[in-house]
Amino acid sequence: MIRKRPLIGIIDDDEIYQFTLTRIINHNKQAERVITFSDGEKAIQYLTDNKSINENIPDIIFLDLNMPIMDGWQFMEEYASVKTEIKKKVNIFMWSSSVNPIDIERASEISEISDYIIKPIKLEDVKIFFEKLETLL
Template sequence: MIRKLPFIGIIDDDKIYQFTLMRIINDNKQAEKIITFSDGEKAIHYLTDNKSTNENIPDIIFLDVNMPIMDGWQFIDEYASIKTEIKKKIVIFMLSSSVNPIDIERASKINEISDYIIKPMKLEEVKMFFDNF
């Protein structure tokens, strides 16, 4: 059986990191489609506007912690309030260059976050992640 490739969302204000992660995913043919947002607010608006169309909702979101306008924590709070309106399960991975144990513990206590990943993700990590998805 052929596995369906996921639709990926990347929410990160760092355009270079967005590009790098997209390039790794695309070069290794790990996604059907990728959509990017530079802050959580734009991503929340997108999810709200598309909540009734599953094909427009990412399967996986890579969410940066530190961003202007709406950071990762604020995004998660907003997402938690709208997730029942979205009929598709979204797996959210929080990305951060922070190795602060407080951030890691905070993320582990939030049901909407599947895992906390230290940036930058290396090619081997991305491949292993998608092999296990």
């Protein structure tokens, strides 16, 4: 069976990280499509507007921790109320330059977060990540 490539969402206020990760994903043909959001609020609005359209809901979300307007923690709080209406599994990967053990521990305690990834992410890291991800999808 041929596996459909995932829809990937990137929630990050850093346009360079958005651009870099999108380029790596597209170059390696690891996604059907990549959608980006500059803050958690825009992403929650998108999920709310599209909750009944499964093909518009990302299979994977890369969620930055530190952002203006709505940070990663606030996004996860809002996502908890929206996810009950979403009819597909969404794998959320929190990514941050924070190596603070408190942040890493807090992320590990949220069942909806699949993993915590420390920035910067390199091409090799992305390739390894997607190889591991095959077992989750």
